[in-house]
Each structure stands twice: as C-alpha cells, then as structure tokens.
Amino acid sequence: MTLNRQLCLSRNIRQGEAVTSELFDMKETAIPEPGEGEFLVKTTALGFSPAQRAYLMGEESRFHTPIEIGDIMRGRGVGEILKSNNDDYKVGDIVACSTGWQDYSVQSGDQGDLLVKTLQKVDNPQEPLYLHLGILGSSAFSAYFGLLDIGKPQKGETVVVSSAAGGVGSIVCQIAKIKGCKVIGIAGGEDKCKWLEEFVGVDETIDYKNDDIEAKFKEYCPNGIDVYFDNVGGDILDFALKNIALKGRAVICGMIATEYQEPPLPGPRYYYNVIYKRARIEGFFVWDYFNQFPAAEKELIEWYKSGQLKSTEDVFKGLESAPDALQAMFDGTSCGIKIVDF
Ligand SMILES: NC(=O)c1ccc[n+]([C@@H]2O[C@H](COP(=O)([O-])OP(=O)(O)OC[C@H]3O[C@@H](n4cnc5c(N)ncnc54)[C@H](OP(=O)(O)O)[C@@H]3O)[C@@H](O)[C@H]2O)c1
Structure with a gap:
C-alpha cells in the first residue's frame, strides 16, 4: 500500500439517525513520516465502543469531545510498528492505541503527563491480532476489572449481566462462570438468548424485549441478585435494584439505553434498596486500571488457551465497513465484540 486511506467525518449525525458510510468521506493521503520520538503504526484491526456515536454529534456531550467535520474518525486499533524513532517502541512491536479509522498513524509513546493512558504495548501478541481489541483487549479489561474488582463475585453467588450478548457482557458472563457463579444474561431477542446459552454458556437468559423481567428475576434469583453488571441503565437497572440481594453489588459499566437522552432521565425508582439491602452501586472507568492491563492480559490468555x-x-x-460495525452496536443485529479486520 502506498497511500493512507482515512475515513473522515463529512457531517454530523442527526438525532435517531443510523451510523452509515454517508457520514464519512474516504480520503487518501500520503503515508505520514514519524518525527523525533515518534513511530509509524500500520493498523490491522479496529475496535468499537458505543461512545463513538457521541463523537459524531457535533456537540460536547456529558463524557465525550466531538470530532470536527473533516477530521479522521477517532477510534482504537491494533497494529504493527513499521518505522520508529523511539527506543522504547521498536519496529515489529505490536501496539493497541488510538489509531483512528485509517491505515497508518503516527504515535508518540510519551504518555507521561496524560491523565488517561491508552497506548498499550502488546507484550505477548496472539493471532489474530484483533483479539487484542476483543477478548484480550479493552472490552475484556472492562469485564475483568468491573466484575472482579468492583463486583467481587464469590463462588455460588448469582450474577446478572445486562447487554450480556454484547462485547463487554459476553466476557463478563464467561468470567463469572469461571469464578463459579450462577449467571443470568439479559439480551434482546430469542436468537441472542440462544447464543448466550449455547455458546457463551450462561445458566439462564432473560429476553428483555419479550419476557416479564421481574417475573424472571423472581424465578432465577429467588435469593436476590448478588452482583448486577450493568451495561444499559434505564428500566433494567431499576428492576435489578428492586431485586438486589442483601449486601448486593451493582457495577455500573455503561448505560447504552439512556446515555444519549436529553434531558437526562431521573434516577432509578428502587434506589431505596441501597439502604434496605445494604447494597453498593459503584461505577468504574477501565482506563484507571491501565497499569494492571498486563496482569489481566496474562490471565485472559491463560483462560483463552x-x-x-x-x-x-x-x-x-x-x-470501509467501520460505520456498519459501529451501527451494529445500536441496532442489536450482532452478538459479541465488534471488530473490523483490515
Ligand atoms: N466504564 C467503562 O470503562 C466502559 C468501558 C467499555 C464500555 N463501556 C460501556 O459498556 C457498555 C457495553 O459496551 P460494549 O462495547 O460491550 O457494547 P455492547 O454491549 O456490545 O453494545 C451493543 C449492544 O447494546 C444493546 N443495546 C443497544 N441499545 C440498547 C437499548 N436501548 N437498551 C438496551 N440494550 C441496548 C444491544 O444488545 P441487545 O440486542 O441485547 O439489546 C447491542 O447489541 C456500553 O454502554 C459502553 O459504553 C464502559
């Protein structure tokens, strides 16, 4: 390849509009040259997060900075270093970092002053490399630290996971099973529930689009929910709090159901259970665990192997399929961790 293909934002997304290739222009530019202390990365795969939709909205959201019209779409990728002017990052090393939606990017290894560090050297690369954006990457680290450090599941406890057939959720379910818990996965539709039972290996599923969630909680969690891992917020969080066990823990990872609603929705109705059940609600931010990623990666690789x-x-x-992969997070058409492999 002699040119660098880049997907750049051509206009802001409208309220309720699907993410499509119409929002982006494919540009071709020269492959950039790394300057002093920098290195050139060839992207081999891209990962996705629901947060990326907020970048397209053109306004400062609660958590995210928008990207400007004409700018390269921001996103995390994994790739190999082709050229380097930085002794800590050698040609042939594999890194996961903010590559953007493009073939090549120039990176600086200097993360010294940054509050949030995201450039990760992959010490033990596995094939295919996209695993380092998937079950060995940031989705997996979110599942690993959110569940184990915040949820602290004990053997025999009941763990309920929302968006269980999604990227983070499908890994939370598997780690909870490894830890000897009873796992109930919540997902939209029969097919996703079947995938959770037959492939991911959960004990029970709740189809939130068709089932009576409360009745299912009563049936599957007669002693209450010990750990609720929340990816969606809204009504499902509310019912989970209503059914939380004594000393239960609600881990707040994401709120895809309500995150983009303006004005923000009022808080959960069953909040009082935090007192009655001496429960704990705690959010987390995966990048706070950056320095512990290598240890988590080691254990995840062992479980995978x-x-x-x-x-x-x-x-x-x-x-060119990156917009479809991002949209798949919102239309519920796909299971697991969305990846674009180059
Ligand atoms: N705290 C952190 O550091 C951190 C890190 C990574 C991710 N996150 C957050 O964690 C959550 C999971 O991330 P992910 O990358 O694994 O995404 P994901 O769960 O794969 O997201 C896609 C899935 O969300 C579900 N969904 C979409 N709209 C929904 C709605 N209105 N109500 C209920 N479910 C809906 C759909 O599944 P169904 O078909 O089953 O509805 C869809 O397949 C996201 O909210 C993300 O922002 C947080």
Whole structure:
C-alpha cells in the first residue's frame, strides 16, 4: 500500500439517525513520516465502543469531545510498528492505541503527563491480532476489572449481566462462570438468548424485549441478585435494584439505553434498596486500571488457551465497513465484540 486511506467525518449525525458510510468521506493521503520520538503504526484491526456515536454529534456531550467535520474518525486499533524513532517502541512491536479509522498513524509513546493512558504495548501478541481489541483487549479489561474488582463475585453467588450478548457482557458472563457463579444474561431477542446459552454458556437468559423481567428475576434469583453488571441503565437497572440481594453489588459499566437522552432521565425508582439491602452501586472507568492491563492480559490468555474463555468477536472486513460495525452496536443485529479486520 502506498497511500493512507482515512475515513473522515463529512457531517454530523442527526438525532435517531443510523451510523452509515454517508457520514464519512474516504480520503487518501500520503503515508505520514514519524518525527523525533515518534513511530509509524500500520493498523490491522479496529475496535468499537458505543461512545463513538457521541463523537459524531457535533456537540460536547456529558463524557465525550466531538470530532470536527473533516477530521479522521477517532477510534482504537491494533497494529504493527513499521518505522520508529523511539527506543522504547521498536519496529515489529505490536501496539493497541488510538489509531483512528485509517491505515497508518503516527504515535508518540510519551504518555507521561496524560491523565488517561491508552497506548498499550502488546507484550505477548496472539493471532489474530484483533483479539487484542476483543477478548484480550479493552472490552475484556472492562469485564475483568468491573466484575472482579468492583463486583467481587464469590463462588455460588448469582450474577446478572445486562447487554450480556454484547462485547463487554459476553466476557463478563464467561468470567463469572469461571469464578463459579450462577449467571443470568439479559439480551434482546430469542436468537441472542440462544447464543448466550449455547455458546457463551450462561445458566439462564432473560429476553428483555419479550419476557416479564421481574417475573424472571423472581424465578432465577429467588435469593436476590448478588452482583448486577450493568451495561444499559434505564428500566433494567431499576428492576435489578428492586431485586438486589442483601449486601448486593451493582457495577455500573455503561448505560447504552439512556446515555444519549436529553434531558437526562431521573434516577432509578428502587434506589431505596441501597439502604434496605445494604447494597453498593459503584461505577468504574477501565482506563484507571491501565497499569494492571498486563496482569489481566496474562490471565485472559491463560483462560483463552485452556478453552475457558471463548472468542466472541464479530468480525467485519475492511476499513470501509467501520460505520456498519459501529451501527451494529445500536441496532442489536450482532452478538459479541465488534471488530473490523483490515
Ligand atoms: N466504564 C467503562 O470503562 C466502559 C468501558 C467499555 C464500555 N463501556 C460501556 O459498556 C457498555 C457495553 O459496551 P460494549 O462495547 O460491550 O457494547 P455492547 O454491549 O456490545 O453494545 C451493543 C449492544 O447494546 C444493546 N443495546 C443497544 N441499545 C440498547 C437499548 N436501548 N437498551 C438496551 N440494550 C441496548 C444491544 O444488545 P441487545 O440486542 O441485547 O439489546 C447491542 O447489541 C456500553 O454502554 C459502553 O459504553 C464502559
């Protein structure tokens, strides 16, 4: 390849509009040259997060800075270093970092002053490399630290996971099973529930689009929910709090159901259970655990190699499919971790 293909924002997304390729222009520019202390990374795969939709909205949201019209779409990727002027990052090293939606990017290894560090050297690369954006990457680290450090599940406890067939959720379910818990996965639709039971290996599922969630909680969690891992917020969080066990823990990872609603929705109605059940609600931010990623990666690789952790990536092919992969997070059409492999 002699040119650098880049997907750049052509206009802001409208309220309720799907993410499509119409929002982006494919540009071709020269492959950039790394300056002093910098290195050139060739992207081999991209990962996705629901947060990326907020970047397209053109306004400062609660958590995210928008990208400007004409700018390269921001996003995390994994790739190999092709050229380097930095002794700490050698040619052939593999890094996961903010590559953007493009073939090549110049990175600086200097994260010294940054509050949030995201450039990760992959010490033990596994094939295919996209695993380092998937079950060995930031989705997996979110599941790992959110569940184990905040949820602290004990053997025999009941763990309920929302958006269980999603990227983070499908890994939370597997780690909770590894830890000897009873796992109930919540997902939208029969097919996703079947996938959770037959492939991911959860004990029970709740189809939140068709089932009576409260009745199912009563049936599957007669002693209450010990750990609720929340990816969605809204009504499902509310019912989970209503059914939380004594000393239960609600781990707040995401709120895809309500995050983009303006004005923000009022808080959960069953909040009082935090007192009655001496429960704990705690959020977390995966990048706060950056320095512990290598230890988590080591354990995740062991689980993966021993067959205890299954790969749940849903792989889209080619840079041009990046808008479809991002949209798939919102239309519920796909299971597992969305990846674009180049
Ligand atoms: N705290 C952190 O550091 C951190 C890190 C990473 C991710 N997150 C957050 O964690 C959550 C999970 O991330 P992910 O990347 O794994 O995404 P994900 O769960 O794969 O997101 C896509 C899924 O969300 C579900 N969904 C979409 N709209 C929904 C709605 N209105 N109500 C209920 N479910 C809906 C759909 O599943 P169904 O078809 O089953 O509805 C869809 O397949 C996100 O909210 C993300 O922002 C937080």
